[in-house]
Amino acid sequence: MLATGPHLDALIEATDRTRRRDDDPVSFVHRYEHPADREVVALIAALLAFGNVKAIRTSIGRALERLGDGPAHAIDTLEPSEIARRLEGFVHRVYRGEDLARVLSGAGRLRREHGSIGEAIVHFAADDSIEIPGALASRARLVRVLAGLGDALRGPPPHRSGLVHLVPDVRRGSACKRLLLYLRWMCRAEDGIDLGLSRFPASELVIPLDTHVHRIARNLDLTRRPDASMKTAVEITEALSRFDANDPVKYDFAICHLGVSRQCPSRKDPERCGSCVVRAVCRHWRARR
Numbered sequence: 001m002l003a004t005g006p007h008l009d010a011l012i013e014a015t016d017r018t019r020r021r022d023d024d025p026v027s028f029v030h031r032y033e034h035p036a037d038r039e040v041v042a043l044i045a046a047l048l049a050f051g052n053v054k055a056i057r058t059s060i061g062r063a064l065e066r067l068g069d070g071p072a073h074a075i076d077t078l079e080p081s082e083i084a085r086r087l088e089g090f091v092h093r094v095y096r097g098e099d100l101a102r103v104l105s106g107a108g109r110l111r112r113e114h115g116s117i118g119e120a121i122v123h124f125a126a127d128d129s130i131e132i133p134g135a136l137a138s139r140a141r142l143v144r145v146l147a148g149l150g151d152a153l154r155g156p157p158p159h160r161s162g163l164v165h166l167v168p169d170v171r172r173g174s175a176c177k178r179l180l181l182y183l184r185w186m187c188r189a190e191d192g193i194d195l196g197l198s199r200f201p202a203s204e205l206v207i208p209l210d211t212h213v214h215r216i217a218r219n220l221d222l223t224r225r226p227d228a229s230m231k232t233a234v235e236i237t238e239a240l241s242r243f244d245a246n247d248p249v250k251y252d253f254a255i256c257h258l259g260v261s262r263q264c265p266s267r268k269d270p271e272r273c274g275s276c277v278v279r280a281v282c283r284h285w286r287a288r289r
Contacts, residue, residue: 005243036072046182059092075108118198209233212259
C-alpha cells in the first residue's frame with residue numbers, strides 16, 4: 001500500500017491542472033475575486049455538479065446570471081421570497097428553482113450569523129454537545145441549515161425529493177459527493193484549484209466519491225467495497241491518509257480527472273495504459289505479472 005503513495009504524487013505532478021480546471025465546475029469560482037462571492041459561487045457550482053458536464057456548466061451559469069454580479073450580496077440582502085422569484089423556472093435534473101433558492105437562503109443565514117460559510121463550518125465542528133464526531137456533525141448541521149430546517153440534529157427531513165438530493169443527509173449513508181466537494185474547495189489551502197476559505201482542518205476532510213474516483217480507487221486497492229457510500233468514501237480517505245495524514249484529499253482532483261478524461265479504462269489496455277503513472281500499482285497490471 002505504501003508503495004502507491006509516490007505513484008499518486010506523480011499523478012498529481014502529471015495532471016494538467018490549468019486545463020482540467022477549465023473543464024471543472026470550480027472554474028466558475030475562479031472568475032470571482034472576492035472571498036464572499038467565491039464561497040457562494042462554490043456552493044452553487046458544487047451542489048449542481050450532477051449529470052452531464054455540459055448541462056452542469058449551463059445550469060451553473062444560468063443560476064449565477066439570475067443572482068446578478070454580486071452573488072454574495074444577493075443572498076445576504078434579498079428576502080427568501082425574492083431569491084425564489086429570481087430562480088423561478090430554474091431546472092437542473094431533479095432540482096427546481098425553489099430547491100436552490102431555499103439552499104441559498106440558508107447560506108445567507110449562515111453568512112449573517114457567522115460572517116461566512118467557512119466560519120459556520122468551523123463553528124459547527126467545534127460543538128461537542130452532541131454524540132457524533134465533530135467532522136460528521138459539522139456536515140450534518142450544515143445540511144440542515146442549507147435545507148432550511150435549523151441546525152439541531154433532530155426534526156423532520158426535507159420533504160421535496162429535489163431538496164433531499166441537493167443536500168442529502170450525511171447520517172443516512174449517502175456518499176454526499178457534492179457536499180464533500182464543496183468542503184474540499186473551501187477547506188484545502190489555496191492552490192489554484194481549491195480556495196482556502198475555511199479554517200476547518202484539511203486532515204478531517206473526506207474524499208468526494210463519484211464513479212470515477214470509486215473505480216480508480218478500487219483499481220489501486222484503496223478500497224474493495226463495491227458500493228459508492230459514505231463508508232466507502234471514508235475507507236478510501238483513510239487509505240490516502242497513509243500517504244499524507246494532514247491532507248488526504250489532495251489526491252482527489254488528479255484521481256477524478258484521470259477518470260473524467262477517459263485516460264483510465266475499465267480493463268487492461270496496453271495502448272491507453274502505457275504511459276499511466278499509476279500503472280505499476282494498478283490491480284489489473286499487477287495481476288499480469
